Amino acid sequence: MSVENATASQAAPARAVTMEKLVNLCKRRGLVFPTSDIYGGLGSTFDYGPLGVELKRNVKEAWWRETVQRRTDVLGLDSAILQHPRTWEASGHLQNFTDPLVDCKNCKQRFRADHIEGDRCPECGGELTEARQFNLMFKTFMGPLEDTANTVYLRPETAQGIFANFANVIDTQRVKLPFGIAQTGKSFRNEITPGNFIFRTREFEQMEMEFFVKPEPAEEQRWFDYWVGERFNWYVRYGIASDRLRLRPHAQDELSHYSRGTTDVEYLYPFGWGELEGIARRGSFDLDQHAKFSGKDLTYFDEEAKARYRPWVIEPAAGVDRAMLAFMLDAYDEDVVENETRIVLRLDPRLAPVKAAIYPLLRKGGHPEKAQAVRELIARYFTTAYDQAGSIGRRYRRQDEIGTPFGVTIDHQTMEDDTVTLRDRDTTQQERVPIGTLVATLVDRIGWYREA
Numbered sequence: 001m002s003v004e005n006a007t008a009s010q011a012a013p014a015r016a017v018t019m020e021k022l023v024n025l026c027k028r029r030g031l032v033f034p035t036s037d038i039y040g041g042l043g044s045t046f047d048y049g050p051l052g053v054e055l056k057r058n059v060k061e062a063w064w065r066e067t068v069q070r071r072t073d074v075l076g077l078d079s080a081i082l083q084h085p086r087t088w089e090a091s092g093h094l095q096n097f098t099d100p101l102v103d104c105k106n107c108k109q110r111f112r113a114d115h116i117e118g119d120r121c122p123e124c125g126g127e128l129t130e131a132r133q134f135n136l137m138f139k140t141f142m143g144p145l146e147d148t149a150n151t152v153y154l155r156p157e158t159a160q161g162i163f164a165n166f167a168n169v170i171d172t173q174r175v176k177l178p179f180g181i182a183q184t185g186k187s188f189r190n191e192i193t194p195g196n197f198i199f200r201t202r203e204f205e206q207m208e209m210e211f212f213v214k215p216e217p218a219e220e221q222r223w224f225d226y227w228v229g230e231r232f233n234w235y236v237r238y239g240i241a242s243d244r245l246r247l248r249p250h251a252q253d254e255l256s257h258y259s260r261g262t263t264d265v266e267y268l269y270p271f272g273w274g275e276l277e278g279i280a281r282r283g284s285f286d287l288d289q290h291a292k293f294s295g296k297d298l299t300y301f302d303e304e305a306k307a308r309y310r311p312w313v314i315e316p317a318a319g320v321d322r323a324m325l326a327f328m329l330d331a332y333d334e335d336v337v338e339n340e341t342r343i344v345l346r347l348d349p350r351l352a353p354v355k356a357a358i359y360p361l362l363r364k365g366g367h368p369e370k371a372q373a374v375r376e377l378i379a380r381y382f383t384t385a386y387d388q389a390g391s392i393g394r395r396y397r398r399q400d401e402i403g404t405p406f407g408v409t410i411d412h413q414t415m416e417d418d419t420v421t422l423r424d425r426d427t428t429q430q431e432r433v434p435i436g437t438l439v440a441t442l443v444d445r446i447g448w449y450r451e452a
């Protein structure tokens with residue numbers, strides 16, 4: 001598949017959104033709250049509110065449907081966060097998953113050496129210490145004894161759970177190369193400089209897939225190109241403007257310890273271009289290492305070639321939180337409706353936290369009981385909101401702000417002919433739809449069941 005626009009120009013198209021506006025909207029409308037708000041927060045940790053959790057679930061669902069459900073060559077998995085500590089020796093994370101740290105001798109602040117320019121403190125201009133390597137894995141203890149023998153780590157990536165289950169999967173499922181194993185889940189990294197809202201946090205969620213191919217360079221190249229294209233286009237299909245996305249191959253000196261080549265999908269955040277997802281060629285590094293450390297046979301038997309080997313891996317690794325951030329930023333818009341500026345999140349209807357809001361027009365003879373019945377009908381299929389307070393214009397504005405794609409009003413005519421009006425968030429156009437076909441209309445327009 002071709003990449004729709006991989007060579008975007010660097011010029012930023014004009015947009016209404018700023019990080020501050022988005023952060024405020026997220027807090028005000030219950031999308032994202034600072035964690036432990038009542039205790040003054042816990043630096044760069046966030047909770048997803050009633051609307052945020054819906055959006056997040058939809059992002060994961062959009063990924064799962066296309067990466068697992070709709071394919072015949074990818075299977076799912078859900079492995080534990082705590083794994084045998086040997087995992088991280090084998091994977092190289094104990095030794096290599098480090099960032100170089102420098103401290104300011106004057107103001108005592110700490111920075112990532114590779115994030116600062118020059119050799120002075122970016123805050124106060126003070127002298128910096130020599131760089132030290134700092135491991136990013138969170139440590140804890142398993143069981144009641146807090147000693148080194150019981151040290152375990154919170155996983156810094158979900159990928160290792162997939163490699164550790166490679167033999168389990170091929171022994172229990174009928175798989176043939178090429179095939180993938182995918183999972184979503186929490187990962188933890190003790191980042192030195194978290195920030196930019198949910199872009200970089202210490203606890204976050206990933207969507208990762210290990211795609212195993214024959215250990216041949218041409219096969220590796222073919223699938224690498226395929227997945228780079230697929231993943232770029234996924235963001236475009238779910239609403240991100242392709243000129244705010246680009247592909248960036250890593251330079252040799254920035255490759256992770258396991259990678260033979262990585263290309264990032266980057267998004268143009270208000271603070272500049274930043275990674276959304278990385279597609280890496282991990283070769284057989286991980287399976288080789290786990291075979292060595294565990295002493296287990298992690299080979300695949302190729303029936304046609306009558307040969308055993310450890311396959312090579314292409315890994316698209318995405319972040320749920322970063323994807324959410326990019327989807328919200330790209331959807332954020334301000335326009336004028338009935339002489340009033342409104343904020344509207346033009347989210348793809350599949351991602352929108354609430355799909356339809358139901359409004360009885362009490363002063364126009366719309367009965368709340370009827371409206372509740374319509375709500376219950378739609379709620380069998382989709383997340384809904386119900387609002388009977390205030391003017392209809394204000395009610396629309398409240399839903400526009402959180403990206404609700406459809407509004408359903410119940411008025412006196414509903415009571416007579418069983419029709420409702422259906423309002424479109426983006427065009428603000430309204431049409432009359434029979435209640436009998438309302439769900440089918442919504443199913444069609446929301447588009448979950450259409451081809452991607």
Ligand code: ATP
Nearest residue numbers: 191199200201204206275276277278317318319322
């Ligand atoms: P970065 O260079 O931004 O630190 P990375 O290259 O270390 O990211 P990967 O190890 O490739 O990231 O992880 C895959 C994906 O997981 C990233 O593209 C990102 O979407 C997500 N991710 C990684 N670290 C974080 C974090 N601290 N907070 C939120 N998401 C993260």
